[in-house]
Each structure stands twice: as C-alpha cells, then as structure tokens.
Amino acid sequence: MTTRVFFVAAAMGASLRQARFDDGRSIGNGGAAQARSAAGTLPSAARVLVPPSVRCRETAAALGLDAAVATQLAGLDVGRWRGRTLDEVGTAEPEAVSRWLADPESAPHGGESVRDLCGRVAGWLTAVAGTDGRTLAVVEPEIVRAAVVHALDMPVTAFWRLDVAPLTATELSGRAGRWNVRLGHPLARPDAG
Template identity: 65%
Template sequence: MTSRVMLISPAVTEALREARFDEGCSLDASGLRLARAAAGSLPAAERALASPTVRCRETAAALGLDAADAVPLAALDAGRWRGSTLAEVGAGEPESLARWLTDPDAAPHGGESVRAVCDRVGAWLDSMAGEPGRTLVVAEPEIVRAAVVRALGAPESAFWRTDVAPLTAVELSGRAGRWNVRLGSPLG
C-alpha cells in the first residue's frame, strides 16, 4: 500500500516578511487572498491536517480544508527568541545564533533543537507510512524541512539548506518507511 503525504507551507504573514520568529501572527491580506485563490487546486484526500499555529490553521481554512490539528507537527519551539527578528537575535546573541544554525543539537534559545524537531517529525512520518490514500497537511516551513530531511535520510545539517516558499507543496509517497520526494510544487 502506498501512502501519500502532501505538505503545504502556509501563506505569507507579516512575521515571515520580517524574518521574525513567529508568535502567532495571522495571514496578511495578500497571503489570505493567495490561499483562497489556490483553494480549488488541491487533490482529493482521505484526511486533512494542520500544524496547530494561527497561520497554518488560517491557511487550511482559506484553502477550504476542514483540517484537524496535528500536534506532532507543531512549529519548532524558538524559546525566548519568539517574536524577535533574525537580525535582532543576530545582533544580540551572534554566537548563540551561529551555533543554532550550525549545530543540530544546539538550542541556545531554550526551545527545541533542529535534531529534536527532525526526530519529532520523523516519528510522525513513520506513523503515516501505513495510512492508505492521501493526507493533506498545512505545516510550518521548518516542519516541511524536517520531513524532507527525514524522508531522504539526509543529515540534519541539510535542514537549513532547504528553502520552503509560501503556498508550495512537497509531496511524499512511499511504503514501509521508504519515501520518495517531489519538491516545491506551487499551488494554484
């Protein structure tokens, strides 16, 4: 039996435009408009899920999905950096930021390391290998990155080398824990 998981990144928010660690930011008018325009472009699916963040829930609704919260796919916990821009963290804690971006086990912000989020998403992905049919998931970009890293069996250092644009889909298909990856299909 082949399982299919389509991971859809959320639409644009002010936090994304500002390179800010998200703190519950809603979609901006442009993001909402683009998500609504893409609503009819999704394939049929047996189930729909969403990361339990504001922007993922709003994107799922704008896409016309009645998505259940997928708690294992919660956003990476940025700890005390939540709400700060990348530039602010870089100016105030340059060594900590550099360590976080280069060491998958580092969590200087008091939140979650890259390895921890990859492990969490990898465990969820393993559980999906036995699910029949297609699952649509609106997930934070870091969750999509982690899924790609685990699906390919890549090292965690590949996490930061994977760009995830807003409102794009990554499709995983496989069985028995072996996944194939189709990257970056724009919605719409």
C-alpha cells in the first residue's frame, strides 16, 4: 500500500516576514486572504492535521479545512528565543546562533535541537506509513524540512539548506520505508493566472 502525506506550509504573517521565532501571532488579513484564495485546490484527504500553532490553525481554517490537532507536528521548540527575531538573537548571542545553525545537535536556546526535531518528524512519518488514504497537514516550514530530510535519507546538516515558501505543498509518497518527494508547488487555482 502506498502512503501519501501532503504537507502545506502555513501562510505568511508578520512574524515570518520579520524572521521572528514563533510568537503566537496571527497570519493577519493578508495571509488569510492568500490562503482563502487557495481554498479548494487541495486534494481530498482521509486525515487533516494541524499543529497547535496559531499560524497553522488559521491557515487551515482559511483553506476551509477542518483539522485535528497533532502535537507531534508542532514547530521547532526554540525555548527562550521564542518571540524574538533572528537579528535580535544574533546580535545578543552571535556565537550561540552560529553554533545552532552549524550543529544540528545544538540547542543553546534551551529548547529542541534540529536533530531532535528531525527525529520527532521521522517517528511521526514512520507511524503514519501504511495508513489508508492521504494525510494532509498544514505545518510550519521546519516540519517540511525535517520530513524531506528523513524521506530522502539526507544528513541532518542539510536541514537549513531547504527553503520552504509559505502556502506551498510538498507531497511524500511511499511504501516499505522508501519515500518519493514532490517539492514545494504553490497552492493556486488553475485559472489564477
């Protein structure tokens, strides 16, 4: 049996524009409008999931999705950096940021390391493998990165080299522990231009 997992990256909001670590802010009117314009473009799914973050829940709602909360798909826990911008943290703690970006085992913020995040997402993908029907999940970009790293058996050091744009879809399909990846296509209606 082929397993299909369809990840949708959450809509743009002020926090993402500012390169701010998740602070619980809304996607705002602009992000919601973009998501609403993509409503109806997603494939049907047996399961629709969303992590507890405001951005993901609001994106799912704007896409017209009735999603169940899946805490395993929560974004990277950045501990005491939550709510701060990357520039703010980089100015205050340049060595810590450099270490964090270079070493997937590092967690100078007191939260979760990139390696731990990748392991958590890999565990979730292993659990969902073999389920009937498509799983659709509206998630933070780092969850998509971690899923692709696992699916393609990439080194965890590749994590930061994967760009995930807002309101794009990445599809994983596979069986017997082997995944194929269709990367980052935008959500848009065929007649949208």
